[in-house]
Amino acid sequence: xxxxxxxxxxxxxxxxxxxEKAKSLARAGETEVTLLHVIEMLDDITLDDDPEFYEELRExxxxxxxxxxxxxxEAGFDVTAEVKYGESGQGQEIVxxxxxxxxxxxxxxxxxxxxxxxxxxxxxVSHQVALFAPCSVLLVRS
Numbered sequence: 001x002x003x004x005x006x007x008x009x010x011x012x013x014x015x016x017x018x019x020e021k022a023k024s025l026a027r028a029g030e031t032e033v034t035l036l037h038v039i040e041m042l043d044d045i046t047l048d049d050d051p052e053f054y055e056e057l058r059e060x061x062x063x064x065x066x067x068x069x070x071x072x073x074e075a076g077f078d079v080t081a082e083v084k085y086g087e088s089g090q091g092q093e094i095v096x097x098x099x100x101x102x103x104x105x106x107x108x109x110x111x112x113x114x115x116x117x118x119x120x121x122x123x124x125v126s127h128q129v130a131l132f133a134p135c136s137v138l139l140v141r142s
Contacts, residue, residue, distance in 0.1 A: 001025055004032045006103040008094045008129070011037065011064045014109055018140045019068060022107040025138070028076030034101060035069055035079065037061045038086040038093045047085065058083055091128030103135050110139035 007022050009015040026033060039057050041047070047054050061083045069081040086093040098106055110126035130137045 002031055002104040004101050004103045006034050006098050006106045008036045008108045014142055017142055018107055018109045021140045033072055033077045033079045035065050035081045036097055037065050037083045038090040040086045040090050091125045094129050095132045099134050106133055106137045112141055
């Protein structure tokens with residue numbers, strides 16, 4: 001089905017559902033899977049301002065993403081796990097990574113948008129990725 005699947009993850013357990021969905025769309029032994037976590041840079045705290053803060057975030061992210069990568073590897077997938085800093089925003093980093101790979105599919109979680117409050121929720125990361133991705137995007141909802 002797909003040769004290269006990008007799975008952007010936050011560090012919540014809700015990503016387990018996303019990983020299961022991605023596994024059902026990929027072929028073990030044939031599909032390259034990239035797990036990506038983007039650490040969003042804070043406007044008022046740069047990496048130079050507080051490197052220890054960002055290093056702690058990176059270490060926590062690497063631990064969680066490595067656990068998920070091991071599960072996918074055990075299921076027969078070729079997996080790469082990446083943690084990046086999102087200086088230009090998480091959505092832009094995800095789209096840039098999809099272009100670099102190049103990815104055939106992005107599978108990521110998204111929440112249900114309330115139609116009565118849609119204006120406030122249009123700028124979500126998943127919405128940005130869906131609009132600007134160079135490939136198909138599957139938004140998984142729990």
